[in-house]
Amino acid sequence: MKLKISYEEYKRRVKKVKEELSNRNLDLLLLTGDKSIFYICGFTHIATERPAVLGVPLDGDLFFMGPLLEADHMRLQTSLVKEIRTYIDYPGEKHPIKLFAKWLTELGFGKSRIGADNPMGATGIYGYVGPPLNEEMPEAKFIKSGDIIWNMRLIKSSEEVELIRESAKWGNLAHHLLQEYTSPGMWDAEVSMLASYEASSIMKKTLGLEYEPIRAGRTPASAGFRGQVGWKSAIPHSIGIGRNIQEGDILVTGAGADVGGYSSELERTMIVGKPSAKQERYFEVMVKSQEAAMDAMAPGVKCSEIDRIANKVIAEAGYGNLIRHHTGHGIGLEGHEPPWLDVGNDLELKPGMIVSCEPGIYEIGYGGFRHSDTILITGEGCEVITYYPRDLESLTIL
């Protein structure tokens, strides 16, 4: 059983970046995105105000420039990064970006063509301020090249698919417990915490000590409602509601699990008590829209086409004005990532892409209806990785 990306795959990824650097006539790629750094070398860290950069040179080994507190952490996690240069902390007596410019020059990149996901040299969160790295290296040429990694991340390898499949199992368990514990009078957050805690505990006991969470600050497996409870289910990214769950509530859920840093996405619409005719109708149209979109997913089909197909079902039922977002997004190391299943994205689906499929219907003041499943695009069509029941009867809490 594999719970992590293999060393060999990281080596393949580095090789691929180097090929792309060669194609683009670049000497170096600098990465500041925490998930992109993890993708290339397996080093996971908590991104903060402290600038941290992974360097992938066209020739030679990976190097890292970052805060002292990540140096030993990196050595423990990856053997691919051969040189680690650190500053004590941010902002420091000399600003980290000035040190990065100095170190890059010492490493021979002072006049190079440098690709960067962010020419600032820092993600810039938590009130960070600093000079842009490209301005500190006037003789180098910086070229925005974040797409090198994003293009790679767009197509999942068999190892990545395996981790996302494993994630779907534990998301399923978390969701099962969530449904089991949901009842009128409960605080939605409490149901969520209890289900997440138990599912995570069982996951660890099942997978054994080899299992380690990669994502900080979240439960390893999780299920919850993000505040989509009762009339607030009509707010797709609601966060809380100032009352407990009640009879008659529409609930929109979400579940997943961190396996080797990857996650799956499972969302369901549940009804507390016997569904009304209106609830049934919205539910039915939402499911039909999701099915139509899933049926259409196959290599060569444009992402925009999938969004149009899902929207058409909703519009033909007379609810076109109740759409609040597009049909889906990529899933992998981030909760959302390319490709976007959106009318504005004409990118064609390809085997190995993994996307959510989640058209929704939202009536303000009443409620929202959305399932989300994790879909793998295959050679001929697609495969639905998540498998929690989708029918209303199974999702009714009596």
Place this chain on the structure above:
Amino acid sequence: MKLKISYEEYKRRVKKVKEELSNRNLDLLLLTGDKSIFYICGFTHIATERPAVLGVPLDGDLFFMGPLLEADHMRLQTSLVKEIRTYIDYPGEKHPIKLFAKWLTELGFGKSRIGADNPMGATGIYGYVGPPLNEEMPEAKFIKSGDIIWNMRLIKSSEEVELIRESAKWGNLAHHLLQEYTSPGMWDAEVSMLASYEASSIMKKTLGLEYEPIRAGRTPASAGFRGQVGWKSAIPHSIGIGRNIQEGDILVTGAGADVGGYSSELERTMIVGKPSAKQERYFEVMVKSQEAAMDAMAPGVKCSEIDRIANKVIAEAGYGNLIRHHTGHGIGLEGHEPPWLDVGNDLELKPGMIVSCEPGIYEIGYGGFRHSDTILITGEGCEVITYYPRDLESLTIL
């Protein structure tokens, strides 16, 4: 009991921004940071790839430009934002940034002096791509002005202090439960989830239905170890360890709670079993360093001076080479924010600043020692808001 910032305080904040716009001869401030948007108008949302911008004009009411799914969400949360313009979703048939440029021009800002926390017009996460907003508005002049909000956030109001005090209570409970449930053989993440779940549940039942979490994706109250267990306690931002808690382990904890979007920070070093002489020695030096830093905190003292004082205690004990980070950081809406208690930051402490105080000692292969407390700078000196016991006896798990 107050669990949220008042409407009056939001109005005062808006007024202050407008005064600063006037001082700087700016017509408008554009904010993309989710916490800064919340700070100004009380609207909390889950930041994604979808661009979302709050506009604070020198004259007139606040306006928002963002994804359709946040429109009703915003109307529910704030009455300060009078105009909401939305696009359906990202990337859309017309890119949101092009729409923002068009809308800003319609609103009369086509040739204005525009302050922005991010001239891109988007935070740029999750693989987002798009044209920079400033390049789409060539006749306007964009000036980086994120410091307007960060300067305001630096000094906490009495309402903010009250929320952080309330947060400290529930962080204390979560930490108490964490210590109670910690024992050899337990998975650290499980202890953390159980303590966080119970503390959150009790917090809600105590504070009542008025309590609503603001931060998405986290438990309302929380306590945990972030992987700082056993020899991995020497890695300040460790995430996991491939074994359970054992007799003899050094543990470094962290606890807090979300009250109105604000949090406090409480961290403790705990020992499982009777402490060794070496553990006692490191613990004692760490506590002395923290106390020296806290004793020195007062208005007019430079942040750099606090860091030097803490470091000096550690260095004089012979452990200068075991320092891995600076002494502390601001706390408020973010886990880390300015001011930085760092040798490189000569900013003077002022009444109303709230900072962590957390010098640490880390011996690789052995363990790490760090307490963190939340400190309010007062008129004469400082006040320690967190109050969990700091002494070794209280933190020994037998």
